[in-house]
Structures are given as structure tokens and as C-alpha cells.
Amino acid sequence: MQRNIESAVHGEVLTPLDFKGKDPRLSCDVLVIGSGAGGATVAATAAENGKKVLLIEEGPAYKSSEYSANFSGMTSEIMRNGGATVILGRSPIAYLEGKVLGGSTVLNGGMCWRTPTEVLEEWEARGLEHLSPQKLDPYFDLVEEVIQARYQNVGSEGENNQVFRRGAEAMGWRLQRNKRNQVHCVGTNDCVSGCPTGAKQSTPLTWVPRLLKAGGQVLCYASAQKIIVKQQRVTGVKVRLRKPFGHQDIIIKANKVVVACGAVQTPLLLQRSKIFKNPHLGQHFTVHPNAKVAALFDHPVDSMKGVHQAWQCTEFQEDGILMAPGGVPLSVIAQCFPLMGAELTEQMRLAPYIATAGVLVDDSRSGTVKAGPFGIDLIKYDISDYDQERFIRGVQRLAQIYFAAGARKVYTPFTEIPTLDHPEQIQRLANVLPKVEHTEYFTAHLMGTCRMSATHSEGVVKPSGESWDVQGLYVADASVMPGTIGVNPQVTIMALARLIGEALVENTH
């Protein structure tokens, strides 16, 4: 089944090579920019409703079998800026963005959580009635069916997840099993660099085949440079056909353009296009900051073996704190320690006995994304003191979990107190109160730079996903979220994109 889908996808994906020596004059009803969770979903929805759809992707298309075991090599190939992307602020926050067919769904952990009811009720209260829990439920059902959001195969979790589960159970805290978009995941734990078995149902295995089956087309190595607008109506996109075939700029004409490049690239593209001014464009940027915690056990944890993340501890979710294990490759474990050279080698000898996890804090503050001069992207986000307090509490609780599971040592993300050797030392974190500047953060959940709103004065896009300022221009990715959601956003993005896709089709009639 899977092999057939993959060969179908890769037989039909266009590359600039298909236009070699020709002047490509492309036109379509709907041009979708970006093939991640939002773009692929909206493209498939429009194609299945009879529209002529072209989906363009800046990166290459990979088959599952082509994701190599060379982690640093894969980061160069499938991530933006070779994986070296950073949000600047009081402390830099590292993040990853997919630049490959499938976008960040190729790099994510595959967690499938519906938007929490209280978040949807808040959005509904802001006048977005179509986002009420009752109205979005059928969309969540459909998305989960399409991407095969299911619990892990029994026995595929691995010890990295089990020590976390045992610790949380010992503390008596609420645990929830992750649903993940997977078919027979066997715990390779290569989610971040592309699933080599094809188990993770990222968009090249789900929405993209649906798009192709419905007659849509996909063009890779095609980077959108500028949205073209005439009399406040979108007419097409200037696209640069890229590597490895040299550069060639073409214009693709389209009646509707859907921008789905993610919460960072979408506002940058719209700002660089200079087609409208909206005070909310690039604002309200939320990131769900994460901090890594590791723990040393006296038995092998072998974090390489088993699924990336099978459980989440939701005991403190009301406080905006989520804790979860996260198995990572050796080269990422090495980054958990602020060490170098011989000292790091010594530390890394313990790597098979080290478990890794993360604390996620739901943002209380937002940042900005701005297109600066000379092509510099100004991406700023400051962790607030309130969020830092919650980080400290979250790390304390994660340390409690690990000590309860039998850990001998816990490694924190704080340079002031890098290790805890005993449960009694946990309190030191509250006494010292590590500063934001001395904490290492990372994130994978970028949201909210073109937020959806009930009125023009409050956001960038209408409830239908269409821009308030330009007719025929839609946004369908994490940037339309009206606020932070506190859980992994993949299912939320797809549900919103499906809804926007349906609205786009209706508006065309």
C-alpha cells in the first residue's frame, strides 16, 4: 500500500528539469505555496472539489528510503538554513523549519493533539464562531482519519519513554498516551531527520497523494519570491526555480493564492511582496518555548531505540506546563551538555544511560517576525519572567519524575545549576532562580503571525482564511492561529487548513 503511494507521488512530482529549455507558462485556479501541514491539506481539499491546483515547494522531494542515517547531512538537505535557525531575544531560541516536500511534517515528532476545548471556546468568544469545539470536531475526525492518528504499537515505546512513564506514575501525576500519525511505527526514532521506514504519515504520504489523485500538481525546487497583486486582487506569484538546475524566475498565474509557508516564512513573504500594510502582520508570534532536561540512569536507556515520544505528562497543563520524553540521536544528546573536547567525550561515555525529555511552556508573551533590509529576517521573541518561573517549576517537576524513576543525576538547561545529584537539590532551582539569559531553549511550534480575526482591525485574515486586504489571497498554516494552543499544533493546522480550503472553494463558485 505504502510503496504504491510513494511511487505514485514521486512519479508525478515536477521539478524545474521538466521545463529545461522551455519557457514555462503555468497557470492554475489555486496556487498553494508550501507543502507542510497547512499547504498540502488546503491543496488536496481544493483539488478534490474540482479546482486546478498547483502546489509549489521550495525544497526537494524525498522518498522514505532516501532519508539517510547521516543526521547532519539530512539537516543540510531538508531543513531551512541547514538547520541553523535561531530566534533572537533575551536568550536565543533554536528552531527547525522543514524545506522539503512535506515541510515540517517531515521533521516533527508526529504528535496528534486536538486543540484544547478551552482554547477553542476562547477563539469562539473572540467572534470566530466557526472555530467552536462542536464545529471543529468533524474536521478533527477527518484529519485524524487521513493522517492515521493512532496509538503506538504495543512494545514500540522503548526505555526512554518508559522511565518517564514510570516516574510520572510514581508521582501520581496525570499521563496521556500520544496519538501519532503513523502506520506500524517500529521505533526507529529518526522522526526529526525524516522517517526512513515510511511509518510516519507526513503529508507526502497522506494529503499529497490525495492532491495528485484528484488531478493536482506538485512542483519542487520552486521558491515564491513575490505575490503579484493588481487592484487589490491577487493575480499570480513570481517564483524562482532553484537548485540543482540553476535559477530561473517565472510568473505563475492564479485566481487564488494560498500562502502556507509557516509562521515565519509566511509573514516574511507577504512583507517582502509589499502588497498591503496591516499592523498585525508579523505580530502575535508565539513559539511554545521548550527546554531540554536529561537524566542519568544506572541501566541502559538506549534512547535511540523506541518512538520519539509516546507519552505526555499533562498534570500541570492548566498552568501552561507540559512535560514529555523525547528520544534524540547521539549528536543531539551531545548538545545537552555545556561541555567540549575531552570533558564532553567523558560525559558522552554515559550516553546509553541517559534519558532525554523536554518542558514546554505555553507562551504568556508574543514576539515579532519582520523582513529587514538586505534580506535579513528579524525574528524576535523574549521569554518573559513569568514564563521563566514556569520553566523553573517545569524543570523541577521533570527532575522529580526522573528521580522517582531511579535517576542518579539530572541535567538541567540552566547554566547556573547544570546538574542535580539528589532530589533534595531540586529546591535549589527555586532559590537560585536561573535567569533567562542563562537558559537554553529550543522550539518546534511556531504560530500566529497572520492571525485570523472577526474584524479587520484585529487581524490579518478573515474567518475564511482570506486576507482582509487583498482579494483571492489566503493564508493556511500555523500563522492564522488566533492564539497559542499549548499542545502540538499539527492537527490544529490541518483542521484549520481543511476549513479554509472549503471556504476557498465556496468563494470560487
Next chain:
Amino acid sequence: MNPNFQFSMLNRRTLLAVSRAIGPIEVGVEALDIYVLEQIESQVRQFPRLHRLGFCLGLYFIELGGFIGGWGLLPFSLLKRDRATKRLYRLLHSRLTPIRLLANGLRVLVCLSAYGHTEVERWFGFERRAWRKQRIATRQVLMDKISPQKITPVPEPLYTLNDQKQHELLSWESHQELVRAALPTLIEKHQTPDLSISNEIESPFNVEDFTATTSETHVKLDQDKAE
């Protein structure tokens, strides 16, 4: 992005020295520093032009900045490894954010490449390539043998303990059993029945002495392993 980008000779010298200062040269992998250099070069090719320029200027600063910063007269690439590591630590804890960012960025890039090298992974007990190969074979069997009869609706798992005996899906025994059971089908379909994949973690590290951190102990463990 510039697919033809290459570091200057001086930048290459600096990066080789940086990779030796940060990376695990104790492992004894031949030409690990050159491997790290090539990996970082391929990553930097993906950077936007200004970021690339900033990165190269940063490397010049690391190489020659000791004189300006007052932390040493010798260029970085001429320092012995332990002194080079100390200088990088100093930069990592600098009060100036851009310097801290540069040192930390280099640390992350070198760790990503050096600790992702096949031989290094194996030395530290992570046989990732063999593990991937085994997992791909296991999943293939599951897809071929189990899925067609048992596609359950979401969110139910596809594989439960009722499908097999009470063993872990991740275990080597389970993999062997699954592959053996599917052997005729596999031969017929793929011609690749492979039961020879090693799944044992060869840790250089004794479980009893897991807290040992002195180099003497590790030398002894390495000798034991060699014997």
C-alpha cells in the same frame, strides 16, 4: 544558499582546529576533523548570504581575535587542543552575546557532525545504522503480513500483544521471530531476508561502574574491550 560555496584556507584551518577542540578525538576515528569540516561546509552552503558572511567573519575572529580580545597572542589554529578548548570555553561564557552565540553555534555544529559519525556513534554504543536496517525490515514484515488483515480504525494501535507473544516489538528476538515467520513471503517478494544484523549495544562502559568518569577507568574499559 550557494551550492558552490567553499571556506577560505584560513577558515578551513580554524574549523579543523575547532572541530578537534570540541569533537571526540579520543575515539580515534581517522580524519574526523576533515569529516566535520565537510559536514559544516555543506550546512553553511544552505545559509543565506549574510549569515554565511557573518559565520566566516566569526571564524576569522576566532582565529585572530585573541590578540584583540587579550586572551592570547597565538592564532587559534596553532594552539594545542586543550588550550584551544579552554579558549572556546572562554568565548562560550563571554559577556558579549554575539561572541557567546558564535561559540555556542560552533559547539552545536561540531557536535551535530562529529557525534553523528558512524564510527563515533558505534564507539559510544549507538549502532544506529544497524538499528535502522533492522527496523526497516521489521516494519516491512508488519506491513506485508499484518496490515492487510488488520487495519483497525483510528486511534487503535495496529499491533498489540495479542498479535505476537509477550515480547517487545523493539527486541532483537522479536525481530528475528517476525522475519523468520515471514521468510517465504520475503524471499518471494523482496529476495532480501536478512537475519545477520547485529543489534547488540557494545557500550564502552561497564554498567556496574556507570558513574566512573576518570580517564584511567575508561582506559581500563577500553583495554578490556580490546581483549
